[in-house]
Amino acid sequence: MTVLPSASTDQLHGHAPQKSVIIIGGGFSGATLAYHLAAITDPAQLKITIIEPRQHLGAGLAYSTEEEAFRLNVLSDRMSIFYDDKPHFARWMEETHSLNSDPEATTANGQIYARRSLFGSYMADQIAPLLTSGQVQHLIASATGASRKSDGTYTVSTNNGTTLEADYLVIAASHPLPALPAPLRALVPSGQNHIAGLIANPYQGGALKQLIEETGTNSSVLIIGAGLTSADMVAGLSQYGHSGKITVLSRHGLRSRPNLRLKAGEPKPPRLFGDFLNPPEISATQLLRKIRTTIREAAQQTVPWQSVIDALRDQGSEIWLALPLSERQRIVRHLRTYWDAHRFRLATQTDDVLEQRSQADTLNYLSAHVTGARYTENGKGFVITYRPRGSSETIEQHFDAIIITTGPAHGDIIGQCPPLAMLHQHGLIEMDPTGLGLHTSRSEQATETMRAISKDGTITDNLFIAGPLARGTFGELMGAPEVAHYTQALAEVIRQAAQQ
Numbered sequence: 048m049t050v051l052p053s054a055s056t057d058q059l060h061g062h063a064p065q066k067s068v069i070i071i072g073g074g075f076s077g078a079t080l081a082y083h084l085a086a087i088t089d090p091a092q093l094k095i096t097i098i099e100p101r102q103h104l105g106a107g108l109a110y111s112t113e114e115e116a117f118r119l120n121v122l123s124d125r126m127s128i129f130y131d132d133k134p135h136f137a138r139w140m141e142e143t144h145s146l147n148s149d150p151e152a153t154t155a156n157g158q159i160y161a162r163r164s165l166f167g168s169y170m171a172d173q174i175a176p177l178l179t180s181g182q183v184q185h186l187i188a189s190a191t192g193a194s195r196k197s198d199g200t201y202t203v204s205t206n207n208g209t210t211l212e213a214d215y216l217v218i219a220a221s222h223p224l225p226a227l228p229a230p231l232r233a234l235v236p237s238g239q240n241h242i243a244g245l246i247a248n249p250y251q252g253g254a255l256k257q258l259i260e261e262t263g264t265n266s267s268v269l270i271i272g273a274g275l276t277s278a279d280m281v282a283g284l285s286q287y288g289h290s291g292k293i294t295v296l297s298r299h300g301l302r303s304r305p306n307l308r309l310k311a312g313e314p315k316p317p318r319l320f321g322d323f324l325n326p327p328e329i330s331a332t333q334l335l336r337k338i339r340t341t342i343r344e345a346a347q348q349t350v351p352w353q354s355v356i357d358a359l360r361d362q363g364s365e366i367w368l369a370l371p372l373s374e375r376q377r378i379v380r381h382l383r384t385y386w387d388a389h390r391f392r393l394a395t396q397t398d399d400v401l402e403q404r405s406q407a408d409t410l411n412y413l414s415a416h417v418t419g420a421r422y423t424e425n426g427k428g429f430v431i432t433y434r435p436r437g438s439s440e441t442i443e444q445h446f447d448a449i450i451i452t453t454g455p456a457h458g459d460i461i462g463q464c465p466p467l468a469m470l471h472q473h474g475l476i477e478m479d480p481t482g483l484g485l486h487t488s489r490s491e492q493a494t495e496t497m498r499a500i501s502k503d504g505t506i507t508d509n510l511f512i513a514g515p516l517a518r519g520t521f522g523e524l525m526g527a528p529e530v531a532h533y534t535q536a537l538a539e540v541i542r543q544a545a546q547q
Contacts, residue, residue, distance in 0.1 A: 073099025074107020076514025105170025300414025367522025479519025
């Protein structure tokens with residue numbers, strides 16, 4: 048076992064000993080934090096290490112895919128590692144001529160929705176100079192444990208036998224993969240990683256191509272879950288020549304809404320419409336009423352509903368903070384599905400595929416609940432039992448293939464991530480009461496904000512939560528602009544802590 052110390056005990060040219068920070072997770076959140084932290088700290092005073100099993104930093108689950116049909120659901124001039132310079136990615140694409148090999152990225156009205164993999168390449172390009180200079184160190188491994196020593200520093204173990212020590216620890220891990228619905232778990236024998244015709248991990252490279260090879264282009268496919276990932280699956284299947292029937296099943300039967308389409312020469316409407324902060328609402332019911340009223344007011348001024356939703360997103364953190372915990376929990380229970388369908392919107396190219404399949408009667412959305420699953424008698428395909436929403440009757444239907452896209456398993460982040468499980472066992476972290484991530488502090492004073500709240504309610508001063516896992520405290524924190532803003536602020540918080 049190799050032990051890497053956090054800092055030398057020697058004085059560096061008269062300065063205080065070097066301190067160190069470990070970031071668990073090198074997706075967009077972890078890489079963006081490291082980038083901003085390196086920009087404002089002296090490497091002689093703060094050592095930055097990211098533990099991430101992927102070869103390239105910044106991609107994570109979202110942007111590491113190689114599927115050409117998977118596109119960003121946000122216009123490319125709104126994606127960036129810099130919150131205050133949102134067109135940075137768009138300029139990078141121009142400078143690198145990245146769109147020459149992807150003419151379909153640009154819509155008829157000039158809007159650009161790049162492939163997700165291209166944004167992953169952009170992130171790798173931004174972080175590369177820091178890796179070359181040594182300002183950021185990337186340990187290609189998975190963190191398998193984390194604990195706090197008696198002196199307040201941390202020890203993190205990895206699957207390659209390396210153990211690191213650090214003065215500060217940042218949790219930037221991804222949300223867990225979708226959980227297999229309980230009725231389908233019997234289909235997967237213990238210890239078996241692959242079942243023909245069943246994709247339990249929609250992010251697995253090559254899964255769609257393999258599914259087509261196993262079941263054919265005319266196969267009947269059941270997709271469980273109706274969010275953006277399910278739309279990606281439809282687009283991906285279509286790209287591989289699939290023409291069979293696709294049924295998308297979810298509890299509400301809601302598909303993601305499209306982004307605004309502008310006609311050639313049509314003036315752009317205001318990007319944001321609506322003020323939800325003066326004054327902020329303090330109940331979920333009042334907030335919903337205000338949203339509906341604002342959408343009607345927008346329509347009267349020929350402003351699309353998307354501008355209202357974008358205003359909500361832009362003001363989301365302050366809106367969320369103003370709501371009492373009980374009202375936040377009500378929103379998560381009753382309104383989250385509707386918010387997700389309108390907030391996480393489809394790229395024009397993806398929406399076109401869904402519309403074409405719907406018109407061809409090869410794509411159907413179903414509001415129902417799966418109650419049972421078994422193999423067919425000949426072992427080719429599955430028989431799924433489901434109960435339509437509002438009905439007491441159940442229906443049996445045969446499908447050649449099943450894809451699970453139920454979304455991240457927010458409630459199991461601690462159970463599925465070994466280092467988090469250890470920190471939880473030691474009482475250092477706890478689930479947020481909304482169930483959206485880890486309990487995180489928020490304060491006007493940097494000395495208290497963005498840190499983990501322990502089981503006993505105290506704040507651990509050198510344990511930080513980065514990215515979407517802090518969503519329960521900070522509200523809207525899933526998109527790249529919000530994460531870039533958050534991590535830039537967190538970098539300053541860590542810098543100040545390291546100087547004390």
